[in-house]
Amino acid sequence: MRNLIKKGIWFVAGIGLCLPHLVWAGGEAATNLVVVADTRRVTGVLKYIADTYNTDPWLFAVWAVVITAAWGGILGFLMDFIMSRSGLDLRSRKIVEH
């Protein structure tokens, strides 16, 4: 184990030596991006979502979480229903590591 730790330290030190420019400064600043959803090509629910995106970011964020969770839940139950008809035992398994 001690030997392994020694090798690990050499490995990390080697990477540090090989990449000296890691400590050099001088990157570019990030740019801010403002995006507006195009509501001209969509109708119905999609238009509502696009409008909400443009006008109320908080409401849009809440909708994004609620709809994602709801859609995930619906698909999960649907797939569970389909899989239960496959004839497989989907309620037990053996834990064997090796």
Next chain:
Amino acid sequence: MYMPIAGVDIFWPGLVLIGFSVGVIGGFFGMGGAWMVTPGLNILGFPMAFAIGTDMAHIAGKSMISTMRHAKFGNVDYKLGLFMVFGTFLGIECGAQLVMYLERLGRIDTVVRYVYVLFLALIAFMVFYDYAKAVKKKKAGVAEGERGTEGITWYKTFHKLNIPPMVHFKNAGFTCSAWLPAGVSFLTGVFAGFLGIGGGLFRMPALVYLIGCPTHIAVGTDLFEVMISGLYGAFTFSLKGRIELVAVFVMLTGAAIGAQIGTVATKYAKGYGIRIAFGIAVICCMISIILKQFGFSNSSAVMILSTIGLMCVYITAIMFKGAAAELREKKAAKQAGHPLS
């Protein structure tokens, strides 16, 4: 299909395919799979800023589907997952602060990539070292406990830490100090926040090697945590306006099918089978990052897509082979007049 927020037309079957593939791989390894989805979305034509946010929401929904299936197998330890969620969030925030600090110094992208590669190398080394050790022990006839022969057993040392409160995790089947999962999740959270990923890539091996979860429980519990952190990520990215909801729905439809295949495949795979495949995926991910760092973006994308494709085929084969054997066994038992439940 038109994406109103990102303002681009996207080839929708491509989205279904990405969702399906990541569903298969994520359900099998117990991770979100951001490292696979983000470049995939980028290739399909999403701007990078949207690819990350969209990926985050998709991961939350996909992990929910996988968690539901894993829970039926008893692979999810909710108590352990909840203990770890708080450490993860705190860690992610600290990691994000570290990134902002480094951003002021400059060259953040390079630093992040090198740290990422270093940790992936360590994880891959750990996985294969563990396997080699387990094989050696097995050959020597050493069998340890209910789980069979194990290579690395660091968790046994950590379980000896007697710092109150001590907590019993029923599904995972061990008792340890509450500080162990909290501390480990904090550390993995710091890495996740620093690298801008969900963290499943680090948390899954940490659950196995440091906390002592059986591989199957580690996969299920990690997915539960990915689901919660994914929803949080979806919320924050939505607030920043970097999410394309239409793409999330389309991808989730593919993921729903893929997640079933990946999750059920864990039933027919041995713990070390999952660990080794995970190690290979980690190595491929590492190579793709190295290629990207040196300007070979196309090769990097090819590497990731090939890994996804091959892993999908491998996992799907395990699932169908195992399922066919189980059904044959049931049929034979029924014919013999001893139906299996």
